[in-house]
Amino acid sequence: MLEVSIYRYNPEVDSEPYMQAFSFDTQGKDIMVLDVLEKLKAEDPTLVFRRSCREGVCGSDGVNISGKNGLACITPLSKVVKNNKLVIRPLPGLPVIRDLVIDMSQFYAQYEKIQPYLINNSPAPDIERLQSPEDRAKLDGLYECILCACCSTACPSFWWNPDKFIGPSGLLQAYRFLADSRDTGTEDRLASLDDPFSVFRCHGIMNCVQVCPKGLNPTKAIGHIRSMLLSSAT
Amino acid sequence: MVKPLTSVGRSGLSNWLLQRISALIMSAYLIFMVVYFFVNPSPSYEQWLGLHSSLAIRIFSLLTILSIAAHASLGVWCVLTDYITVRLIGPKATPIRMFLQLAMIVVITFYVIWTLDILWGI
Numbered sequence: 001m002l003e004v005s006i007y008r009y010n011p012e013v014d015s016e017p018y019m020q021a022f023s024f025d026t027q028g029k030d031i032m033v034l035d036v037l038e039k040l041k042a043e044d045p046t047l048v049f050r051r052s053c054r055e056g057v058c059g060s061d062g063v064n065i066s067g068k069n070g071l072a073c074i075t076p077l078s079k080v081v082k083n084n085k086l087v088i089r090p091l092p093g094l095p096v097i098r099d100l101v102i103d104m105s106q107f108y109a110q111y112e113k114i115q116p117y118l119i120n121n122s123p124a125p126d127i128e129r130l131q132s133p134e135d136r137a138k139l140d141g142l143y144e145c146i147l148c149a150c151c152s153t154a155c156p157s158f159w160w161n162p163d164k165f166i167g168p169s170g171l172l173q174a175y176r177f178l179a180d181s182r183d184t185g186t187e188d189r190l191a192s193l194d195d196p197f198s199v200f201r202c203h204g205i206m207n208c209v210q211v212c213p214k215g216l217n218p219t220k221a222i223g224h225i226r227s228m229l230l231s232s233a234t
Numbered sequence: 235m236v237k238p239l240t241s242v243g244r245s246g247l248s249n250w251l252l253q254r255i256s257a258l259i260m261s262a263y264l265i266f267m268v269v270y271f272f273v274n275p276s277p278s279y280e281q282w283l284g285l286h287s288s289l290a291i292r293i294f295s296l297l298t299i300l301s302i303a304a305h306a307s308l309g310v311w312c313v314l315t316d317y318i319t320v321r322l323i324g325p326k327a328t329p330i331r332m333f334l335q336l337a338m339i340v341v342i343t344f345y346v347i348w349t350l351d352i353l354w355g356i
Contacts, residue, residue, distance in 0.1 A: 160316040164236045193246075197236040200246030201312075229247050 002026050002081065004036060006047065007089040010098050017096070019087075026077060033065055033080065033088065034072035037100075049100035056213060059148030063100050064089040069150035069211040091153035093162065106162040107149050107169070113192075114166060114174040119185030135181035142176035142221060144214050145169060151208035151218055157201040164197035168208035168218030171199060175221035178228060190225075190232050199225055240335060241311055253308050256301035263298040283356060292353050299349040303342045310338045 001023040009017035022040050034054055041047045049072070052058040056074035063072050066080045066087050080086060094102040120129065152158045152167035166174065174193065177183050193199045199222060208218040243249045274281065285291055318331040 157316075160319065160322070163321065195236045196241040196243075196246040196249050198246065200250050226247075226250065230251075233247055 003085045005087045008099055009096055030076050030078045032073055033075045048098045059146035062091050062148040062150045069154045071213045093153045093159040110166045110170040114170050116173050118183050129182045131181055138179045145172050150211045154207040154211045165201035166198050172218040172221045175225050190229055194229055249308055252304050256305040259297050259301040295353055303346050
Protein backbone atom coordinates (compact mmCIF):
# COMPACT_ATOMS: atom_id res chain seq x y z
CA MET A 1 0.00 0.00 0.00
CA LEU A 2 1.28 3.44 -0.92
CA GLU A 3 1.43 5.91 1.97
CA VAL A 4 0.00 9.24 0.83
CA SER A 5 0.24 12.38 2.93
CA ILE A 6 -1.89 15.32 1.84
CA TYR A 7 -1.98 18.92 3.07
CA ARG A 8 -5.43 19.71 4.42
CA TYR A 9 -6.79 23.08 5.42
CA ASN A 10 -10.34 24.32 5.49
CA PRO A 11 -10.30 27.82 7.03
CA GLU A 12 -13.98 27.51 7.97
CA VAL A 13 -13.28 24.49 10.19
CA ASP A 14 -9.54 24.15 10.87
CA SER A 15 -7.58 26.52 13.08
CA GLU A 16 -4.40 25.57 11.20
CA PRO A 17 -3.30 23.32 8.33
CA TYR A 18 -2.37 19.67 8.94
CA MET A 19 -1.12 16.67 6.94
CA GLN A 20 -3.62 13.84 6.51
CA ALA A 21 -2.36 10.29 5.95
CA PHE A 22 -4.05 7.99 3.43
CA SER A 23 -3.26 4.46 2.29
CA PHE A 24 -3.62 3.79 -1.40
CA ASP A 25 -3.52 0.56 -3.37
CA THR A 26 -1.93 1.22 -6.76
CA GLN A 27 -2.46 -2.42 -7.78
CA GLY A 28 1.07 -2.38 -9.09
CA LYS A 29 0.27 0.20 -11.75
CA ASP A 30 2.33 3.32 -12.45
CA ILE A 31 -0.59 5.74 -12.49
CA MET A 32 -0.53 9.55 -12.39
CA VAL A 33 -0.64 11.57 -9.17
CA LEU A 34 -3.99 13.03 -10.29
CA ASP A 35 -5.47 9.51 -10.46
CA VAL A 36 -4.47 9.03 -6.83
CA LEU A 37 -6.10 12.34 -5.87
CA GLU A 38 -9.29 11.50 -7.78
CA LYS A 39 -9.62 8.08 -6.10
CA LEU A 40 -8.94 9.55 -2.66
CA LYS A 41 -11.54 12.24 -3.30
CA ALA A 42 -14.06 9.51 -4.09
CA GLU A 43 -13.39 8.15 -0.59
CA ASP A 44 -13.25 11.55 1.09
CA PRO A 45 -15.30 14.13 -0.85
CA THR A 46 -14.09 16.97 1.38
CA LEU A 47 -10.65 16.84 -0.30
CA VAL A 48 -10.37 19.85 -2.61
CA PHE A 49 -8.06 20.40 -5.58
CA ARG A 50 -8.23 21.97 -9.04
CA ARG A 51 -8.16 19.89 -12.19
CA SER A 52 -9.60 20.09 -15.66
CA CYS A 53 -8.10 18.63 -18.83
CA ARG A 54 -6.05 15.88 -17.07
CA GLU A 55 -3.47 15.92 -19.86
CA GLY A 56 -1.05 18.75 -19.06
CA VAL A 57 -2.68 21.40 -21.22
CA CYS A 58 -4.92 23.49 -18.95
CA GLY A 59 -2.40 23.96 -16.12
CA SER A 60 -4.94 23.85 -13.32
CA ASP A 61 -3.59 20.97 -11.23
CA GLY A 62 -0.18 22.40 -10.34
CA VAL A 63 0.74 21.07 -6.88
CA ASN A 64 3.88 20.40 -4.88
CA ILE A 65 4.55 16.68 -5.22
CA SER A 66 7.09 15.23 -2.76
CA GLY A 67 8.85 18.58 -2.61
CA LYS A 68 8.83 19.48 -6.31
CA ASN A 69 6.19 21.51 -8.13
CA GLY A 70 4.52 19.80 -11.05
CA LEU A 71 1.25 18.96 -12.75
CA ALA A 72 -0.48 16.08 -10.97
CA CYS A 73 -2.02 14.84 -14.23
CA ILE A 74 1.25 14.18 -16.07
CA THR A 75 3.45 13.16 -13.14
CA PRO A 76 3.66 9.36 -12.82
CA LEU A 77 4.08 7.86 -9.35
CA SER A 78 7.36 6.21 -10.43
CA LYS A 79 8.92 9.69 -10.71
CA VAL A 80 7.92 11.00 -7.30
CA VAL A 81 7.36 8.14 -4.85
CA LYS A 82 10.31 7.59 -2.53
CA ASN A 83 10.36 4.88 0.16
CA ASN A 84 6.75 4.11 -0.71
CA LYS A 85 5.69 7.66 0.33
CA LEU A 86 3.93 10.37 -1.62
CA VAL A 87 3.54 13.86 -0.13
CA ILE A 88 1.20 16.35 -1.80
CA ARG A 89 1.05 20.01 -0.78
CA PRO A 90 -0.32 23.14 -2.45
CA LEU A 91 2.07 25.20 -4.59
CA PRO A 92 4.20 27.16 -2.10
CA GLY A 93 4.32 30.92 -1.62
CA LEU A 94 0.74 31.88 -2.44
CA PRO A 95 -2.18 32.00 0.03
CA VAL A 96 -4.10 28.73 0.44
CA ILE A 97 -7.85 28.96 -0.13
CA ARG A 98 -8.55 25.37 0.86
CA ASP A 99 -6.53 22.10 0.80
CA LEU A 100 -4.56 22.12 -2.48
CA VAL A 101 -6.28 25.19 -3.95
CA ILE A 102 -4.28 28.41 -3.84
CA ASP A 103 -5.23 32.02 -4.49
CA MET A 104 -3.44 32.92 -7.72
CA SER A 105 -4.42 36.63 -7.78
CA GLN A 106 -0.84 37.84 -7.26
CA PHE A 107 0.40 35.54 -10.01
CA TYR A 108 -2.20 36.88 -12.46
CA ALA A 109 -1.58 40.49 -11.37
CA GLN A 110 2.06 40.07 -12.44
CA TYR A 111 0.97 38.48 -15.71
CA GLU A 112 -1.33 41.43 -16.36
CA LYS A 113 1.54 43.88 -15.75
CA ILE A 114 3.55 42.64 -18.72
CA GLN A 115 0.67 43.41 -21.13
CA PRO A 116 0.29 39.88 -22.50
CA TYR A 117 -1.14 40.87 -25.87
CA LEU A 118 0.17 42.12 -29.18
CA ILE A 119 0.71 45.88 -29.28
CA ASN A 120 0.63 47.25 -32.80
CA ASN A 121 -1.05 50.54 -33.62
CA SER A 122 -0.55 50.39 -37.37
CA PRO A 123 -3.78 49.75 -39.33
CA ALA A 124 -4.64 46.06 -39.39
CA PRO A 125 -4.14 44.42 -42.79
CA ASP A 126 -7.10 42.84 -44.57
CA ILE A 127 -6.43 39.29 -43.49
CA GLU A 128 -3.69 38.98 -40.87
CA ARG A 129 -0.29 40.33 -39.76
CA LEU A 130 2.16 38.10 -41.54
CA GLN A 131 5.33 36.76 -40.00
CA SER A 132 8.26 34.98 -41.65
CA PRO A 133 8.92 31.37 -40.57
CA GLU A 134 12.22 32.58 -39.04
CA ASP A 135 10.47 35.22 -36.93
CA ARG A 136 7.79 32.73 -35.94
CA ALA A 137 10.50 30.29 -34.82
CA LYS A 138 11.70 32.88 -32.28
CA LEU A 139 8.49 32.29 -30.30
CA ASP A 140 9.15 28.59 -29.86
CA GLY A 141 9.85 27.73 -26.24
CA LEU A 142 7.88 30.83 -25.16
CA TYR A 143 4.29 30.57 -26.38
CA GLU A 144 3.84 27.06 -24.92
CA CYS A 145 3.52 28.37 -21.33
CA ILE A 146 0.19 27.26 -19.80
CA LEU A 147 0.36 29.56 -16.74
CA CYS A 148 0.24 26.69 -14.26
CA ALA A 149 2.41 28.75 -11.83
CA CYS A 150 4.71 25.81 -11.04
CA CYS A 151 7.76 27.97 -11.91
CA SER A 152 6.83 31.21 -10.16
CA THR A 153 5.85 29.38 -6.96
CA ALA A 154 9.19 27.53 -6.99
CA CYS A 155 11.09 30.83 -7.12
CA PRO A 156 12.31 32.31 -3.78
CA SER A 157 12.46 35.80 -5.32
CA PHE A 158 8.75 35.46 -6.11
CA TRP A 159 8.01 34.08 -2.62
CA TRP A 160 9.52 37.16 -0.96
CA ASN A 161 8.30 39.80 -3.42
CA PRO A 162 5.25 38.50 -5.32
CA ASP A 163 3.96 42.06 -5.55
CA LYS A 164 7.14 43.50 -7.11
CA PHE A 165 8.99 40.74 -8.96
CA ILE A 166 7.17 39.65 -12.13
CA GLY A 167 8.26 36.04 -11.67
CA PRO A 168 9.56 33.52 -14.20
CA SER A 169 6.21 32.80 -15.82
CA GLY A 170 5.37 36.48 -16.39
CA LEU A 171 8.88 37.21 -17.65
CA LEU A 172 8.77 34.31 -20.10
CA GLN A 173 5.55 35.82 -21.45
CA ALA A 174 7.10 39.31 -21.44
CA TYR A 175 9.89 38.01 -23.67
CA ARG A 176 7.35 36.17 -25.84
CA PHE A 177 5.97 39.61 -26.85
CA LEU A 178 9.36 41.34 -26.92
CA ALA A 179 10.54 38.68 -29.38
CA ASP A 180 7.45 38.96 -31.58
CA SER A 181 8.26 40.66 -34.90
CA ARG A 182 4.65 41.96 -35.14
CA ASP A 183 4.78 43.76 -31.80
CA THR A 184 5.71 47.46 -31.83
CA GLY A 185 5.57 48.10 -28.09
CA THR A 186 9.18 46.99 -27.40
CA GLU A 187 10.40 50.35 -26.09
CA ASP A 188 7.53 50.81 -23.62
CA ARG A 189 7.68 47.18 -22.57
CA LEU A 190 11.41 47.45 -21.79
CA ALA A 191 10.97 50.79 -19.99
CA SER A 192 8.38 49.23 -17.68
CA LEU A 193 10.77 46.41 -16.75
CA ASP A 194 13.89 48.43 -15.93
CA ASP A 195 13.51 48.79 -12.19
CA PRO A 196 15.47 46.86 -9.53
CA PHE A 197 12.62 44.38 -8.95
CA SER A 198 10.56 43.43 -12.02
CA VAL A 199 13.31 41.55 -13.88
CA PHE A 200 16.44 42.02 -11.82
CA ARG A 201 15.22 40.17 -8.73
CA CYS A 202 15.99 37.02 -10.70
CA HIS A 203 19.27 35.67 -9.33
CA GLY A 204 19.38 32.88 -11.87
CA ILE A 205 19.01 29.90 -9.53
CA MET A 206 16.92 28.16 -12.23
CA ASN A 207 14.32 26.51 -9.97
CA CYS A 208 11.84 27.56 -12.68
CA VAL A 209 13.67 25.55 -15.34
CA GLN A 210 13.88 22.54 -13.05
CA VAL A 211 10.13 22.38 -12.41
CA CYS A 212 8.52 23.57 -15.67
CA PRO A 213 6.20 20.73 -16.74
CA LYS A 214 6.39 21.93 -20.34
CA GLY A 215 10.20 21.88 -20.39
CA LEU A 216 10.49 25.64 -20.95
CA ASN A 217 13.41 27.82 -19.86
CA PRO A 218 12.31 31.10 -18.18
CA THR A 219 15.89 31.84 -17.01
CA LYS A 220 17.04 31.97 -20.62
CA ALA A 221 14.15 34.30 -21.52
CA ILE A 222 15.09 36.55 -18.57
CA GLY A 223 18.67 36.61 -19.88
CA HIS A 224 17.36 37.75 -23.29
CA ILE A 225 15.32 40.53 -21.62
CA ARG A 226 18.47 41.70 -19.78
CA SER A 227 20.41 41.72 -23.05
CA MET A 228 17.64 43.74 -24.72
CA LEU A 229 17.64 46.22 -21.82
CA LEU A 230 21.42 46.45 -22.05
CA SER A 231 21.44 47.10 -25.80
CA SER A 232 18.62 49.64 -25.59
CA ALA A 233 20.37 51.62 -22.82
CA THR A 234 22.87 54.41 -23.27
CA MET B 235 7.29 49.27 -12.79
CA VAL B 236 8.37 49.37 -9.15
CA LYS B 237 9.56 52.79 -7.96
CA PRO B 238 13.11 52.47 -6.61
CA LEU B 239 13.94 54.52 -3.55
CA THR B 240 16.53 52.86 -1.35
CA SER B 241 18.49 50.83 -3.91
CA VAL B 242 22.01 51.88 -4.92
CA GLY B 243 21.11 52.84 -8.48
CA ARG B 244 17.80 54.05 -9.86
CA SER B 245 17.49 51.40 -12.53
CA GLY B 246 17.73 47.64 -12.26
CA LEU B 247 20.08 47.59 -15.20
CA SER B 248 22.58 50.01 -13.62
CA ASN B 249 22.57 47.96 -10.39
CA TRP B 250 23.09 44.80 -12.39
CA LEU B 251 25.95 46.31 -14.38
CA LEU B 252 27.58 47.71 -11.23
CA GLN B 253 27.36 44.28 -9.60
CA ARG B 254 29.04 42.61 -12.59
CA ILE B 255 31.79 45.19 -13.02
CA SER B 256 32.59 45.23 -9.30
CA ALA B 257 32.72 41.41 -9.34
CA LEU B 258 35.23 41.51 -12.21
CA ILE B 259 37.47 43.99 -10.38
CA MET B 260 37.35 41.93 -7.16
CA SER B 261 38.14 38.75 -9.10
CA ALA B 262 41.09 40.45 -10.82
CA TYR B 263 42.46 41.62 -7.45
CA LEU B 264 42.02 38.16 -5.95
CA ILE B 265 43.82 36.52 -8.87
CA PHE B 266 46.61 39.12 -8.61
CA MET B 267 47.05 38.41 -4.89
CA VAL B 268 46.98 34.62 -5.34
CA VAL B 269 49.62 34.86 -8.08
CA TYR B 270 51.70 37.26 -5.95
CA PHE B 271 51.70 34.86 -2.97
CA PHE B 272 52.34 31.92 -5.29
CA VAL B 273 55.45 33.60 -6.69
CA ASN B 274 56.51 35.03 -3.35
CA PRO B 275 55.04 32.80 -0.59
CA SER B 276 56.38 34.71 2.42
CA PRO B 277 57.18 38.32 1.52
CA SER B 278 59.26 40.38 3.95
CA TYR B 279 57.81 43.59 5.40
CA GLU B 280 59.93 45.65 2.99
CA GLN B 281 58.68 43.69 -0.03
CA TRP B 282 55.04 44.05 1.13
CA LEU B 283 55.56 47.77 1.75
CA GLY B 284 57.23 48.10 -1.63
CA LEU B 285 54.29 46.47 -3.37
CA HIS B 286 51.75 48.80 -1.78
CA SER B 287 53.88 51.89 -2.26
CA SER B 288 53.41 51.64 -6.00
CA LEU B 289 50.73 54.06 -7.24
CA ALA B 290 49.27 51.47 -9.64
CA ILE B 291 48.74 48.95 -6.82
CA ARG B 292 47.25 51.65 -4.61
CA ILE B 293 44.75 52.54 -7.30
CA PHE B 294 44.03 48.85 -7.87
CA SER B 295 43.45 48.36 -4.10
CA LEU B 296 41.27 51.47 -3.99
CA LEU B 297 39.17 50.26 -6.93
CA THR B 298 38.79 46.91 -5.18
CA ILE B 299 37.58 48.37 -1.88
CA LEU B 300 35.14 50.60 -3.79
CA SER B 301 33.95 47.52 -5.67
CA ILE B 302 33.50 45.64 -2.40
CA ALA B 303 31.51 48.61 -1.05
CA ALA B 304 29.23 48.73 -4.11
CA HIS B 305 28.85 44.96 -4.33
CA ALA B 306 28.11 44.58 -0.62
CA SER B 307 25.61 47.47 -0.65
CA LEU B 308 23.70 45.85 -3.50
CA GLY B 309 23.83 42.41 -1.89
CA VAL B 310 22.73 43.56 1.55
CA TRP B 311 19.99 45.72 0.02
CA CYS B 312 18.70 42.63 -1.82
CA VAL B 313 18.70 40.53 1.35
CA LEU B 314 16.98 43.27 3.38
CA THR B 315 14.28 43.83 0.76
CA ASP B 316 13.69 40.07 0.61
CA TYR B 317 13.25 39.39 4.32
CA ILE B 318 12.59 42.69 6.15
CA THR B 319 9.41 43.68 4.33
CA VAL B 320 5.98 44.89 5.38
CA ARG B 321 4.53 41.82 3.68
CA LEU B 322 6.50 39.46 5.91
CA ILE B 323 6.78 41.16 9.29
CA GLY B 324 4.28 44.03 9.23
CA PRO B 325 4.57 47.84 9.33
CA LYS B 326 7.58 47.81 11.66
CA ALA B 327 9.61 46.41 8.73
CA THR B 328 10.20 49.82 7.13
CA PRO B 329 11.88 51.52 10.14
CA ILE B 330 13.88 48.33 10.89
CA ARG B 331 15.05 48.08 7.28
CA MET B 332 15.96 51.78 7.14
CA PHE B 333 17.96 51.39 10.36
CA LEU B 334 19.79 48.29 9.08
CA GLN B 335 20.47 49.94 5.75
CA LEU B 336 21.86 53.03 7.47
CA ALA B 337 24.01 50.82 9.70
CA MET B 338 25.29 49.05 6.60
CA ILE B 339 26.18 52.39 4.95
CA VAL B 340 28.03 53.51 8.09
CA VAL B 341 30.01 50.25 8.30
CA ILE B 342 30.90 50.25 4.60
CA THR B 343 31.90 53.93 4.66
CA PHE B 344 34.07 53.23 7.70
CA TYR B 345 35.84 50.41 5.85
CA VAL B 346 36.41 52.57 2.76
CA ILE B 347 37.87 55.44 4.82
CA TRP B 348 39.99 53.03 6.83
CA THR B 349 41.37 51.51 3.60
CA LEU B 350 42.15 54.99 2.26
CA ASP B 351 43.95 55.78 5.51
CA ILE B 352 46.03 52.61 5.26
CA LEU B 353 46.82 52.98 1.56
CA TRP B 354 47.87 56.62 1.70
CA GLY B 355 49.33 56.40 5.22
CA ILE B 356 52.21 54.20 4.20
